Amino acid sequence: MKILAIESSCDETAAAVVEDGRRVLSSIVASQVEEHRLYGGVVPEIASRRHSEAISGVVREALETAGTPLDALDAVAVTYAPGLIGALLVGVNFAKGLALSAGLPLIPVHHLRGHIAANYIAHPDLAPPFLCLVVSGGHSHIVEVSDYTALRVLGRTRDDAAGEAFDKAARAMGMPYPGGIALDKLAESGNGRAYALPHPAVEGSPLDFSFSGLKTAVINILHNAAQKGEEISIPDLAASYRKAVVDCLVKNFLAAADETRSETLVLAGGVSANRLLRRRMEAVCKKTGRALYVPPLPLCGDNAAMIGAQAYYEYLAGHTADMSLNALARRGIEES
Numbered sequence: 176m177k178i179l180a181i182e183s184s185c186d187e188t189a190a191a192v193v194e195d196g197r198r199v200l201s202s203i204v205a206s207q208v209e210e211h212r213l214y215g216g217v218v219p220e221i222a223s224r225r226h227s228e229a230i231s232g233v234v235r236e237a238l239e240t241a242g243t244p245l246d247a248l249d250a251v252a253v254t255y256a257p258g259l260i261g262a263l264l265v266g267v268n269f270a271k272g273l274a275l276s277a278g279l280p281l282i283p284v285h286h287l288r289g290h291i292a293a294n295y296i297a298h299p300d301l302a303p304p305f306l307c308l309v310v311s312g313g314h315s316h317i318v319e320v321s322d323y324t325a326l327r328v329l330g331r332t333r334d335d336a337a338g339e340a341f342d343k344a345a346r347a348m349g350m351p352y353p354g355g356i357a358l359d360k361l362a363e364s365g366n367g368r369a370y371a372l373p374h375p376a377v378e379g380s381p382l383d384f385s386f387s388g389l390k391t392a393v394i395n396i397l398h399n400a401a402q403k404g405e406e407i408s409i410p411d412l413a414a415s416y417r418k419a420v421v422d423c424l425v426k427n428f429l430a431a432a433d434e435t436r437s438e439t440l441v442l443a444g445g446v447s448a449n450r451l452l453r454r455r456m457e458a459v460c461k462k463t464g465r466a467l468y469v470p471p472l473p474l475c476g477d478n479a480a481m482i483g484a485q486a487y488y489e490y491l492a493g494h495t496a497d498m499s500l501n502a503l504a505r506r507g508i509e510e511s
């Protein structure tokens with residue numbers, strides 16, 4: 176089954192053709208990040224306009240690269256939630272028009288389910304059940320994946336998402352948007368024990384995360400040093416911050432794995448590219464004999480191949496939409 180998938184939930188316009196959920200025939204990503212960098216973050220209005228301009232060309236390129244004409248497709252899939260509403264609407268409306276004119280089924284896909292499915296592309300042997308840490312710019316979830324379309328959130332962030340926490344701290348340290356990658360790189364040369372940072376826990380909900388206090392602690396360190404005229408080692412601060420965020424992620428993820436007796440652990444989302452997070456999870460899984468699956472770097476960030484992968488399983492579960500499909504800025508990962 177060949178599915179054309181479209182993704183436009185944030186600042187990447189993407190289209191892909193994916194066969195049977197696992198084989199990527201093409202994957203095109205047009206990033207707007209250079210433009211948003213000028214403003215220090217994604218400007219929703221600009222994102223919507225750029226998606227409108229790019230989407231037709233990106234879809235055409237995906238079909239051409241795959242060598243798949245429209246009439247050889249079996250379905251059209253699209254990210255319909257969650258994300259920036261104006262950005263999502265561009266993809267949803269384009270997909271609806273295409274499905275209607277080509278007489279194809281329309282498959283709505285939850286963006287975070289797509290991030291998890293990036294692993295199905297990279298790891299042919301991976302199948303539910305497993306436990307997944309989904310860490311992106313907008314979300315931080317510990318998700319029990321009991322089947323391809325049966326998911327349950329065991330832990331979530333109470334404030335900032337992990338990616339957002341990295342980006343905000345990086346910005347305070349003077350790095351351009353999105354700072355998560357730059358912070359990770361700089362942290363490689365720093366001492367993660369140089370600055371003592373809090374490891375916030377959520378009382379009564381041991382699997383939930385809270386990152387906003389950590390970000391404030393970094394800003395305070397920077398302000399205090401500036402007031403006293405003291406030098407701060409940015410690589411050391413970046414390494415200390417990265418260590419604190421990763422400590423929290425790993426601790427709760429492992430606690431959830433113990434609680435659910437999960438032997439297969441999976442990382443997903445933009446922050447799963449983080450070097451320390453990958454190293455720490457690899458080491459601990461090796462020690463405890465658990466299987467660990469991580470997406471290859473090009474599949475960590477937003478792309479449409481992951482949407483096409485999840486779409487296949489949504490279709491098999493009977494999850495299709497009619498022409499009344501709408502985009503949703505917020506939507507639980509459990510709700511399909």
Ligand code: KG4
Nearest residue numbers: 311312313338355359445446448449476477
């Ligand atoms: O999943 P994603 O591409 O988009 C969303 O769905 O939000 O995640 C983007 C986030 C950004 O916050 C970015 O800074 C972060 O992932 N990120 C990283 C790294 N690479 C990307 N954060 C930490 N370390 C990285 N290596």
Ligand code: ZN
Nearest residue numbers: 311445476477
């Ligand atoms: Zn994403």
